[in-house]
Structure formats: structure tokens, C-alpha cells
Amino acid sequence: GAVVSQHPSWVICKSGTSVKIECRSLDFQATTMFWYRQFPKQSLMLMATSNEGSKATYEQGVEKDKFLINHASLTLSTLTVTSAHPEDSSFYICSARKGQVDEAFFGQGTRLTVV
Amino acid sequence: ILNVEQSPQSLHVQEGDSTNFTCSFPSSNFYALHWYRWETAKSPEALFVMTLNGDEKKKGRISATLNTKEGYSYLYIKGSQPEDSATYLCASDRWGGKLIFGQGTELSVKP
Numbered sequence: 205g206a207v208v209s210q211h212p213s214w215v216i217c218k219s220g221t222s223v224k225i226e227c228r229s230l231d232f233q234a235t236t237m238f239w240y241r242q243f244p245k246q247s248l249m250l251m252a253t254s255n256e257g258s259k260a261t262y263e264q265g266v267e268k269d270k271f272l273i274n275h276a277s278l279t280l281s282t283l284t285v286t287s288a289h290p291e292d293s294s295f296y297i298c299s300a301r302k303g304q305v306d307e308a309f310f311g312q313g314t315r316l317t318v319v
Numbered sequence: 320i321l322n323v324e325q326s327p328q329s330l331h332v333q334e335g336d337s338t339n340f341t342c343s344f345p346s347s348n349f350y351a352l353h354w355y356r357w358e359t360a361k362s363p364e365a366l367f368v369m370t371l372n373g374d375e376k377k378k379g380r381i382s383a384t385l386n387t388k389e390g391y392s393y394l395y396i397k398g399s400q401p402e403d404s405a406t407y408l409c410a411s412d413r414w415g416g417k418l419i420f421g422q423g424t425e426l427s428v429k430p
Contacts (some may be wrong), residue, residue: 208362236416247323247422248408297362301416307353307365308410308418 206232208300210311217288217318225283225314227298233278234300238308239271242295251296254281288318323411325421332399333429339395340424342409346390351412354383354394357423358405366394366407399428 207230217223227237235256240248252273253261260273270292272284285292297313324343332338344352351370355363367376372387380397396403406425410418 238417240420245422248420250417250419253417299363299418305351305368305370307368308355308363309365310362312362 206230206300206302206309208234208298208309208311210298210314212314213312214315215317217316219289219318220287222284222286223288223316225285225296225298225316227281227283227300227311229279229300229309232300232302234281234302235278237275237281237298237300239273239281239283240297240299242297242313248297251283254283254298285316288316290318292316293318323409323419323421325407325409325424327424328422329425329427331427331429334399334401336399336428337395337397338399338426339393340407340426342392342394342421344390344392344409344411344419344421345413346387348413349387349390349411352385352387352392353410353412353418354392355408355410356405357408363408368412396426399426401428401430404428 209228211226237254239251241251242248251266254273254275256275262268275281298311299308301308326341353368354366357363367383369385374385383394385392404427406423408423410420
């Protein structure tokens with residue numbers, strides 16, 4: 205298998221502040237990583253595709269200015285929730301794949317609570 | 320079918336029972352179908368990646384079948400054990416990269 209590490213696992217922040225979540229592939233290089241969000245009792249919803257060295261590709265309905273994604277190296281992608289509000293409270297999880305036909309490896313997820 | 324749908328949403332079985340879940344997915348532009356097991360407080364873990372129509376894969380007591388023409392996959396667990404308790408997710412891989420997930424089937428196996 206492969207290891208994807210995500211930090212922090214949980215965070216509480218005040219409304220109006222920004223929060224950064226990191227996703228690292230520890231033992232392989234990932235030119236592409238994916239960010240998902242999960243609402244209670246719902247499926248993992250793809251937010252965006254993070255591409256190393258280029259802009260992220262956002263899914264329809266996801267605000268790119270709210271959810272900033274940076275993929276600065278082959279092993280690190282970050283998701284920054286800017287000016288967070290209570291409605292941004294959710295579970296965020298990243299994944300990476302070694303190749304297009306391979307399984308996805310997931311981080312541990314981050315529980316964000318905005319108060 | 321435009322979305323990935325799973326049924327049932329939840330399932331409670333006794334230890335030793337065999338069980339199965341269904342995943343329906345768009346059959347157009349099919350690339351692959353993934354199954355994952357997601358245990359509480361852990362990361363989702365891949366069970367199978369299936370690409371060929373009629374394919375059947377097996378890992379221990381768990382197996383899966385795939386019908387790409389009609390757009391469905393079944394996951395079977397033979398002789399369920401308490402450690403099988405988890406949420407089972409399927410995902411459609413239509414563009415060789417992005418995965419579109421179903422809402423999952425939550426399995427609870429009672430000793």
C-alpha cells in the first residue's frame with residue numbers, strides 16, 4: 205500500500221479566520237491529489253482536483269476563492285478554508301493515486317468546526 | 320443513472336450471516352469501479368478496483384462482481400464477523416482520475 209497523511213485531524217476556529225489543511229503522500233509522488241468534503245449522512249463529495257505545479261480544477265458549485273488549493277510539490281497539497289463560517293464546518297478528506305488505474309489512498313480526514 | 324447509488328443505506332446482521340450490497344453507477348463512459356471499506360476513525364481502504372464487464376474479484380471472505388453494461392456491482396461478505404463492521408463505499412471512476420462516491424452502506428455485525 206501507500207501512505208497519505210493529513211493534518212490536522214480536527215480543528216476548531218473562529219468565524220472569519222482561515223484554516224489550512226495539509227495532505228502529504230509519504231512514500232510516493234502524487235502529481236494529482238483530490239479533496240473531498242462529507243456532510244453528515246452523505247457521500248464523499250469531490251471538491252477539487254489538485255495538480256502539482258498548476259491551478260486546481262474545481263467542481264461545479266465549489267467556490268475557488270473560499271477553498272484555496274496549493275500543490276507546491278509532488279508530495280504536498282494544501283487546502284485553505286478562507287474566512288471560515290459555521291456553514292463550512294464539515295469533514296474534509298484528501299486522496300492520491302499512484303496511477304490512473306490504481307486505487308486511491310486517503311488521508312485520515314480533518315473535522316473542521318467553525319464557531 | 321447519473322449518480323452513484325448504494326443500497327441499503329445500513330444493514331445489521333448477526334455474526335456468521337452472509338450479506339451483500341448493491342452499487343449502481345452510470346454505465347456511459349465507464350472506466351473503473353472501486354470498492355472501499357471505511358472503519359470508524361480510520362482512512363478508507365481499497366478493497367477492489369474493477370474494470371472488466373463480468374469481472375469477479377475476491378479477497379478472503381469478501382467478493383465483488385461487476386456489470387458495466389447495466390451499471391451495477393455487488394459486494395458480498397460471506398460469514399460476516401464483527402470486524403467487518405464498517406461503511407462500504409463504491410466509487411465510479413469515469414475519467415481515470417476523479418472518483419464519484421456513493422453514500423455508502425453502513426454494516427454492523429453483532430456477535
